[in-house]
Amino acid sequence: MKSPKPNRRPSQLAMDGGMPIRRTPLPLEFPGTYFYGKQELDLVSRVIRARSPNRYYGLDLQYMTEQFEREFAKFVGVPHALAVNSGTAALAVGMMALGIGPGDEVIVPGYMWVSTVGAVVRLGAIPVLADIDETFCLDPKDVERKINKRTRVVVLVHMSGATGNVAPIVELCRKYKIHLLEDVAQAAGASAHGKRLGSFGDISIFSFQLNKPMTTGEGGAVCTRTKQLHDRAFAAHCVGYPRNAAGRLDLKNLEFATWGYGARMNEPTAALALAQLGKLPKICASMRERKHKLKKMLSDIPGLSFRRLDDPEGEAGSFLLTIFPDAAHANFFVKALRAEGIVPQRGGISNIRMTDWGLHIYHHIPSLVNKLPVSGGNNPWKDPRNRASQRVCYSKGTLPRCDDLISRTLLLCIPPVLTNRDVKDISDAYHKVAEAHPLL
Numbered sequence: 151m152k153s154p155k156p157n158r159r160p161s162q163l164a165m166d167g168g169m170p171i172r173r174t175p176l177p178l179e180f181p182g183t184y185f186y187g188k189q190e191l192d193l194v195s196r197v198i199r200a201r202s203p204n205r206y207y208g209l210d211l212q213y214m215t216e217q218f219e220r221e222f223a224k225f226v227g228v229p230h231a232l233a234v235n236s237g238t239a240a241l242a243v244g245m246m247a248l249g250i251g252p253g254d255e256v257i258v259p260g261y262m263w264v265s266t267v268g269a270v271v272r273l274g275a276i277p278v279l280a281d282i283d284e285t286f287c288l289d290p291k292d293v294e295r296k297i298n299k300r301t302r303v304v305v306l307v308h309m310s311g312a313t314g315n316v317a318p319i320v321e322l323c324r325k326y327k328i329h330l331l332e333d334v335a336q337a338a339g340a341s342a343h344g345k346r347l348g349s350f351g352d353i354s355i356f357s358f359q360l361n362k363p364m365t366t367g368e369g370g371a372v373c374t375r376t377k378q379l380h381d382r383a384f385a386a387h388c389v390g391y392p393r394n395a396a397g398r399l400d401l402k403n404l405e406f407a408t409w410g411y412g413a414r415m416n417e418p419t420a421a422l423a424l425a426q427l428g429k430l431p432k433i434c435a436s437m438r439e440r441k442h443k444l445k446k447m448l449s450d451i452p453g454l455s456f457r458r459l460d461d462p463e464g465e466a467g468s469f470l471l472t473i474f475p476d477a478a479h480a481n482f483f484v485k486a487l488r489a490e491g492i493v494p495q496r497g498g499i500s501n502i503r504m505t506d507w508g509l510h511i512y513h514h515i516p517s518l519v520n521k522l523p524v525s526g527g528n529n530p531w532k533d534p535r536n537r538a539s540q541r542v543c544y545s546k547g548t549l550p551r552c553d554d555l556i557s558r559t560l561l562l563c564i565p566p567v568l569t570n571r572d573v574k575d576i577s578d579a580y581h582k583v584a585e586a587h588p589l590l
């Protein structure tokens with residue numbers, strides 16, 4: 151005999167045995183992949199048919215990388231763009247172009263990615279953490295407090311698809327004659343008041359890894375304001391030397407010679423990047439539209455707030471950050487929402503507490519907290535040239551505002567294919583949980 155169905159009230163939370171709002175997982179993130187189509191196939195096929203996967207040599211060069219660099223620079227609004235094979239490589243190359251080394255300090259936000267600090271450490275310089283504010287990006291006041299005569303670069307990381315206080319940070323860098331490097335890895339296609347992110351700094355870097363607004367699986371770019379920075383970045387991304395017009399290494403030109411990373415982009419990747427670039431505004435518009443709709447629907451929940459956005463119309467729209475009054479509420483909500491079915495398909499990371507957001511948070515990076523050497527005896531924190539910077543600390547508690555915000559915020563990915571139904575289900579789940587467990 152079948153057991154009788156339990157008598158469930160619609161308002162009973164799924165975590166307490168009630169009916170969940172939905173049973174189908176939400177679509178995966180990876181925005182750019184949903185837009186793969188004929189253009190990607192045609193351009194990549196052209197490279198393969200021409201049997202020329204390298205940008206410099208081959209049977210029948212297609213010049214995809216060159217064309218991509220030209221079009222990307224135009225898109226961002228800068229004079230130069232250099233295609234590389236990852237955002238991590240772009241950061242390494244960018245820092246090298248700026249000539250960072252022992253004795254230098256580089257200001258980075260507490261919410262970033264391990265590669266942002268790694269690029270500094272690998273060159274023997276000291277990363278100095280600055281706090282974030284409700285924009286989840288650098289707090290200009292804390293940046294100014296951290297500036298001293300050793301500060302060479304401020305890295306403004308445009309996190310989770312949008313920028314923060316770009317104008318005051320630009321102003322600070324000007325005032326103190328410090329380089330500005332924009333890390334736009336998570337926000338390609340976004341802008342601030344009509345100016346593309348990546349066009350504010352001396353150098354800006356991008357990632358085209360799978361989770362980013364446009365994707366080639368792995369890939370990146372370095373944009374530069376001056377020919378000199380571009381030439382240095384070029385040598386750093388290649389084998390340490392410039393190349394001549396025929397693509398041959400120019401070993402006689404030692405002006406920008408260095409030790410290169412071998413981080414060149416290949417032609418099939420550039421072909422994919424070219425096709426994706428053409429679709430980037432549409433990809434961002436699709437995410438933004440869904441995010442704005444959802445945010446509006448959630449805006450009547452008392453006690454729930456959102457990340458502060460300087461220019462909501464310019465954001466990429468890839469993430470919604472919901473901020474709770476305290477960590478206990480955030481922890482309860484994430485469990486309750488997940489029980490209501492607000493979870494991504496397998497392989498996705500969405501609707502998580504930001505405390506679970508891995509190497510994006512300074513005190514989650516063990517090699518930073520423990521000041522581990524790069525290799526052998528090469529350890530910037532033990533280098534006498536960095537003596538003045540050695541008291542710098544990276545343990546939890548170093549950035550109180552960052553710690554507080556991260557502890558009470560949930561992160562939801564906004565794939566560009568979220569349906570109206572998906573958006574409504576997310577909103578219904580938030581409202582259901584808020585009704586059962588008010589925030590105020």
Ligand SMILES: Cc1ncc(COP(=O)(O)O)c(C=O)c1O
Binds near residue numbers: 236238262357369
């Ligand atoms: C802020 C930030 N910077 C840099 C990177 C590095 O990019 P990649 O994964 O292409 O090496 C990432 C990647 O997640 C990132 O989020």
